[in-house]
Amino acid sequence: MTDRIARAIKQPQTQIPEGAAQKAAPRFLVPTTEKTYDLKYPLEWEGVEYRQLAFKRLKGKDFKKFSMLMQMGADEGASLISLVAGIPVEIAQELDGEDFINVLLETRDFMPARFQEAMSGQTSETGLATQE
Template sequence: MADKVTRAATAEEVAAFEAKNEAGVVEPKAPVVKFAKSNKTRERVIPLEFPIEIDGVLLEEIVCRRLTGSQLMELGEQNPVELVTGYSVEIIQALDGDDAAAVMEAATDFLPRSIREPLKAARDKHMRDAERSLLSGQAMRPTSPTI
């Protein structure tokens, strides 16, 4: 059991509490908010073709979820893939290439449009450049746009 420090209420605090009770003042409760039913999906399960183990725990699928407003505000502090999947970038990078590509594509689909469109454009440009490099016989240094 954690140590807990308590103190007695002051006379002023007791008087204020009693006054609220006598006046019938009710402390406001936080609203209960949930998403309404919709024909649009808020998540997608990506089954892994090549499951991995993380600290001895088998990971066979990754669930990508749309961001909430509070998560959107965290984008400057945390990688979008981490927010959408709940897994660190290191875990996504440890996946098989095809699995990682499927997760990153799904994660991109669940980002807000203002972020998703420029990211998809950058990824498309990268793929065109890679294709051109392969067709010309020139080696292209493997890179990928960071999500």
């Protein structure tokens, strides 16, 4: 029997050399709207106080995060709030009921139109609700 020796192939370094210019992140060409919401019932978690939420428009990469949150058992509303407000899903799930509903309504302007329609109920061409 002969011994076989396998060599690990070292992956090329992908670090940016010192002094090299770093690439800028992509940015929107049109101004993005920002909005804030002051919580009526602020929360504290792991030493961080949550008194005000700032909303941002969702990006393509956020939909993968949304899918992951749903697979982990987070509900749809808390997942959306978490992504749009940039807070941990645990905070979104623990918001007071009044704050949760108000924040969910406020986040609508920051979601794609398809999500806005899903939140408000689908309507047909005649304007009648199609949900039962």
